[in-house]
Structure formats: structure tokens, C-alpha cells
Amino acid sequence: MAEVYISGKYVGTVDNAKEFIDQIKTERRLGNLPIDLNIQYDEDYDQVIIETSKGRVSRPLILVKDGKPLLTERHLQQLEKNEISWNDLVSQGIVEYLDASEEENALVAFYAEELTPEHNYLEVAPLAMVGFVTSLVPFGQHNQGVRMIQGSKNQKQAMGIYMANFHQRLDMDVHLLHYPQKPIVKTIMHDISNYEKHAAGQNLVVAIMAFEGYNIEDAIIVNKASIDRGMGRSTYYRPVFAEELRYSGGLTDKICIPDKDVSGYRSEKEYRLLEEDGIVFTEAVVKEGDVVIGKVSPPRFLSAIEDYTLGGTSRRESSVALKHGEQGIIDMVVLTETEAGNRLVAVKVREPKIPEIGDKFTSRHGQKGVIGMIYNEEDMPFTASGIKPDIIFSPHSVPSRMTVAHLIELLAGKVGALAGRYIDGTMFDSEKPEDLRKELLKLGFRDDGSEVMYDPVTGKRYLARIFVGDMYYLRLKHIVANKMHARARGPVQLLTRQPTEGKAREGGLRLGEMEKDTFVAHGASLLLKERFSSDSTVIPVCNNCGLIGIHDYRKDKVYCPVCGDKADIRFVEVSYAFKLLLDELKSLYVHPKLKLKLKY
């Protein structure tokens, strides 16, 4: 008597659970029950669990009967001729989708050769156990699992050609690799997904060696000549928008070159790139601060004074300019309308990004790193045949991470490049590394891929042979130039007069609570004071009542709001935040009095 649950709800019992389950499965295979219905028999609790709910992850498996897969040669031929499709296999009950619970009762064979009469399912392909991006890692069966996950995450951030119509799109924050290449070492997934149409990397000559110390801690050394020849070059696209908004009272924004009497007028130099319509021309070279779209808006508040004094409606400057640190070339100008019917101007700015120190690169095995140094070609070590590597990768990155496939790919890439063919590195179905080594030997190289190399400075032979090969490297979208930021002086917040936060607002780098403590622990009292003096102000304090006084600059008079003119006003230097605290206390009906005392 097994209990039966459907989607977690108890529905009744069955006498013979096994028979019942077989019956359900047969019905499912016949198409009388949905294919995403899964059934499990839990022997420990004597329960039959049927699941039909959403959100379960299920995967396809080939059915096996008496040790023989139901999928036959004939099916494969038909599939190749396009006579039948995958869905036909599913509806014929040759392929079945199992979820995690039904898998508990299944014995799945990895390869067809391993089938025994006990098996009831066969894996469609061993590769199917990983996702799409992970299956792009060649020789993945030799890697540690964690590295496969990290490598997959890195691949998603790689530059490439993300869409064929990129030149007429206005996407935010786009990187485009200039010379993408097909990987020499590829997997079946590269073919299936048409990877060559949107490749995201380049085949580079990589040497695994420590060199001059600039590739410690996952950094890589790059050959300057390689960069000059186009390695890792990319373009960065960023759109800028301006909309002619409508306001109440029939007022609208206007896209034009602002008049000089507009409040907040920048300077003629900053508007120089605008054409008569107030929009930059294409191929204009723009720098930070340059206005890209000129725009004027009606005043924010229709205050009475402004209306009378200036006669007409005073207008406010609201042009779109390049922000701090931005530069580029105007790639495209688009004039269109928003859904609300407002005029919309979009300008695409393009900027070439040449690899520089600090830019991030990765192989497909989670071996990411930033450029630590760019050497001139003549300063790079070379092999006996005169090959100079594009990249020097540190050997210390390998042992602890156990990315064996990284090394195999390097070897396979070398074979592929020398033999002039693509290497199949499909996970679990790859070409055998032993065979590749034999082929390399036939090609006239050492079978382990190592070569004699020479020191570029002395010309002496290195005592150790260096492992050199060819592998697929990806440039990642994290570019220093977009992230680098520093500030000495700059904008402050209105409320606290402390520096703003974040790169976009040209903010400062906060010296926080714990950092402050380090100064205190060192007893660096005056340094601490100086570091926190960003909002230092001088306030007038009434010595009678202890309240903050008023300093009238126009009349050059100081007085106290309570004690009047006769008050004894002293000037005290405090942080503006403290003055704000006093003000906020007053708003709480707490009267904070300052009792002044001479310090020395």
C-alpha cells in the first residue's frame, strides 16, 4: 500500500506501486499524459510522487530496453535527412524528459558501450550535462568544476560581435572586438551555435613562464607589436539622449544652440561642435565637457520675479554634454520621436579602446588576468624559430587551480595552428591529448609543447624549456579607462557639504569609520583632522546664549538672533556636519548651547 501524492497533495493509495508507475509511464510515452509529468517511487517511505508543477528542471534521456537504446541507426539517418525532428523522437517515446525526482529511480548510462540490461536510460550526449556557455570550454573534462563555472562567467563578459546590426542599434555600454577569430580548438557547440558568426576572441601565441615579474598574481605580459597589429582592439559605443519634454502651460524644451542670455550658459567653446539644429555633426571629435546636444528648458519654477524682470520667459540651459573623463567620436545621430510624441535626439559616441595596462583578458578556463606590462617586441623572449609570444602567462596560476584543460588547449592549439586544422575539444568526446602529442612530434616539435627560448636582453638561452602554444583568448569588457577615477577637489553634497560619492559624480574615496580608527590608533591626530576637514567651516557663535549667530556679509555685521547686536560673537571652526547636527537638534526642540573656551 503505497501513498500517492500529486504535486505534493495526498490523493490516495495504490496496492502495487511498481505496476502503477509502469502504467503511468506507458501512458506518458503513448502521449496520453503530458511529457513534463514525472513520477518517482520512494522506497524508503513507500510513496509514489507525481509532479506536474512548474519550475522543475528536466532533461532529455534516450530510453533503453533490455540493454539496447530505442534510438537506432535508422533514426539517426532520418534525422540527418531532416525526415524526422527531435519532437518526433519525444512523441514516439524514444526520448524522455526526466526531472530530479524521477532521476532517482533511473540508471543512466554515460556512453552506449556501457549499457547493461539493468540500465533504463542513456545520456543523449555527455556534453548535455553542462550548459551552453560551459560546453564552449574545450577539454572541459580535464578541468576542476569550479573553474568551469568561473570560466563560463568570464566568457559571458567577453567582447565580440554581439549582433550583426550593431551599427544601427543604440545599446548602452557596448564593446565590439575589431578582429574576432574562430577558435582553433573548438567544441561541437561552436559549430551548432554558429560561433564563427559572432566569435568573441582571438587565437594568441601564449608562453607559460615567469618573466621580469610583471605577470605575478594573475597578471599577463603582452607584446606591444601584437597590440599594434590589432590584438584585442575594440570599440566602445555609448548613446546619449535628449528629449524635448512638454511641461504644463504649453512650455516645451527646445533643442537648439542656446542663446547667450540663457541662464547657465556654458561657453562658446563648448558649443562649437553644434550645427544650426543644435546637434553635433557625425565624425566630430568630442572631449569631456563638449556639448553634444544643445537644449534649453523653461524655468523650473515659474517664480514671479523672473517673469517681471526679464520681460519674456527666461530659459534654462539643459544641454547634454560629455561627462568627466568621457571622449570619443560621434558615430551616428538619430532623430526620432518618443511614445509620447516628443522629439528625441540620440547621438552615438564611439571610442576606440586599445589594450593597455590594467585591461582584463581571460582564457576559457577561468584563468582571467589583467595586463601587467606591455613590452616592445624586441623585449619579448623568442623561440628558436623566432616566434615571439603575444602573451606571457604565469605558471603559478595553474597548479592550485587545477585547470589542466588550459594546458591541453595550449598544446592542441599549437597542433591546430601547425597542422592547419581545427581541433575538436568537445567535453568527453575530444581528441585524445596523447594523439595530439604524437601529431606535434610528427610536425617537428617536442611532444610536450615546450621549446627552447632565448632571453631578449642578453640573447642567452634559458636553462628551462618554455611551454609555448596557441590558445583562444578573450578580451573582457572591464576596461580600466572606464573605471579609473581620482579626485583632489570637486563637487560637494548640498546638505552636508561633504564630497559626493561615486565616479559618475566625480566623488571622493571615502575614508570610513575603520580607516579613521587606524589614524586614531597611530595617534596621528592632526593628520586625522586634516583628512576630515573636507567640510570644515567657520561659524559665528554667540558667547552669551551659545546659539549660532548670523554674519551679514553685505553690511559686514555680526549679530545673534536672540541677543541682538550687542552679542559677543566669536568665530569657531567646526565641520559643517556638526553645524547641521546642531540645526537638526533645534528642529527637535532641543537647544544645543555652545560654551566657548579659549583653547590655549
Added chain:
Amino acid sequence: MTGKEKMLEKSEFKEFEKKLPKKVFETALQEFATLPKSKQKKAMELLVKQYLNSLAEPGECVGLVTAQSIGEPGTQMTLNTFHFAGVSEMNVTTGLPRLIEILDARKSISTAMMTIYLKKPYSEGKDLDVIARKLKAMHMEEFIEEISVDIASLQLRLKIKKQKLGDYDLRMDKISRILKKNFKNFDFKVDNEFIIAKPLTREDPLKQLYRLRERVKTVFVSGVKGIKYVLPVKREGEYVILTSGTNLKEVLNLEFVDGSRTRTNDILEVESILGVEAARQAIVDEVYDIIQRQGLNVDVRHILLVADTMCFNGKVQGVTRYGIVKEKPSVLARASFETPIRHFVEASVLGEIDSLNSVLENVMINQPIPIGTGLPRLVMKREEK
């Protein structure tokens, strides 16, 4: 130092006596006695120099350095908190949760336990099982084999495990006396291995019996109250009893217990029975033990400072807004810790004055902090006119 060794003459080194703490000076007198005569003075001078070097300088921010020195390894502790669960002896709360518990000076701690040292000959294993039984708090529940309510004769029949009773040096009539003391409304009679309870009043006897059936289980019979579990172990050649649950006061009264070494990990219990000084030492020992067990290395002096801060008001106070933070004289310092509005409101009602003396306030008003280089002041004589 064992026995009477050679010791240098105090009078010869009088000049150093004032420069060194008493204990250091006396140890030096003993140690340096082995040196050749010519080098003794030089050694003393070196000692004074070393001693002065190891002192905290005036204006050194010891409190903050302590906070950092405990806080930094503390961040590593969060990761390996529960590693000690069930490894040996008993399940004990260690690591960060225990550290927080101690520093907060919690009233009830999660695993109270005692380490009971025994006097000779008991420490050599004599009557160990008897002692263990005497310590463990036994309740009726553990002696009852079966309880049945006899509805017909309106009786409650307790079948007692006689064997076990004998182990604990108890007899049936003693049990019945204890029960009688606890339940005045019942009459208890011993009948071979049964104890039969009969209600004395006629009021709803059945209900009374059912109530009794539950309550009788929790009656305390023998041992020390609060000691839930006893575990004798051999430690460094002698037998020691570890317990779960504490009752320092009663344990110290037992004649076989070595009261000078017996200890509990309940700091507030130590305070109430042995006083603050003992509690201070208990804090130091407990915190040091936790840090050592985690494989971290923190200088004892940091822990001593924390313990001193927790105890210097004459009672153990936690490092919380109800404890030592409440004792801070500065309004701004208290307000910047937790619940600022409450502190501002209370300070304004009382008309408190903040003399802006400590670090925090001076950071707030952007003035040099009175620590390190901000501490010394230049004093000058005014020129008379």
C-alpha cells in the same frame, strides 16, 4: 624559582628598585644572581631600558588597539564557529557566539558548565561514581519505571526502579517523604516496589491524580540543583568532573570538592558568589580560552583591558548600550553608538554638558583628537610687563 636560591642584595640595587615594578625587580634579583658580579649592574640597566620600551607611551590609544586586535581575528572566527560541536566530551558553545555572550555579560548563557576539581584521595579516583551521583540533580522522572492511574480505587501507582534507587543511596520511605513534602494534598504509601498516592481531599480526585501524574516527574530528589549532566574525565593525572549546568554555591559546599580550583563558565554567577575581581579573572580566562581554541593569537593585555573595562564600575557590565556605553560621560559619544535620538532627548531633559574631551566628539567637530600627537600641550610662562 624553586626553594631558596641565591638572591642579590636589595640594597645594592636600590637605584633600580623605583624604576621597576616590584615583581619584575624581585625576579631580576633572583635571576641575575647567577651572573658574574661585573655584569649584574649592566643587566639591570638593560632590564630597565627594556621595561620602559615595553610600556605603553602616554597618549597611546590602547582601547582602540585592543578593539582592532580582537576585532581583526574575530572576523576570521565567524567562519569557523561551530567546528567544535560534538567533537569531544560535550557540545559546547565556542567561537564567536560564546565571545559575544561573554562581552555582552548575558544573564543566561547557552551552555553553562562547571569543571569540578576534587580533593585527594577523591582526585585519584576514589568513589568517583559515588561523587558523580551525588552531584547530578536527580528528579523523580528518572526513578519511575511506570505510572498508572487506578480509576477504580482512585490511586496513582508509581512503580519505582529499586535498583537505581539503591545506586543513589536512597530508600523507598525517603522518596515517599520527599513526595509528601512536595504534595501536601496527597497521602503516599510504600507498597513493595510501588508508591501509592491517594488524594486527601474529595474534590475531583481524578483530576487531581492526572495533574499529579505530570507534576510528580519533576520533583527534585537528590544531588545538586542545576547540574544536569555529569562527566568524570581524567586530566593531567587526576580525575576531574565536568558538568553541564552550574551551581557554584552548592558545589563549593561539598566536602570532597577542591574549591580553590573548581570553576564555572557563568561569569555572572562567579560575580555573585566570589565577587567582581573573580569575575574579571573569569572573563579573561574564558575569552582567552576561546581565542586560543580558535587557533588565533591575541595578546592577553588586550583581553585584560576589556575585562577591566567591563568590571571597573564594581559590577560586571556588558559592552552594550545598557552596559559600559551607558557610563560614558559624553552625550555625543553615547548618541553615536546606538539609539541616538533617545540619548539626545534624555540629555536635553537633564541639561547635560558635553565637555568634548574624548576622541569621538573631536572627530565630529573636526578638531585634533586628544590622543597621540594631539595630546601634548605647550605650556608657556607669560612675560611679565
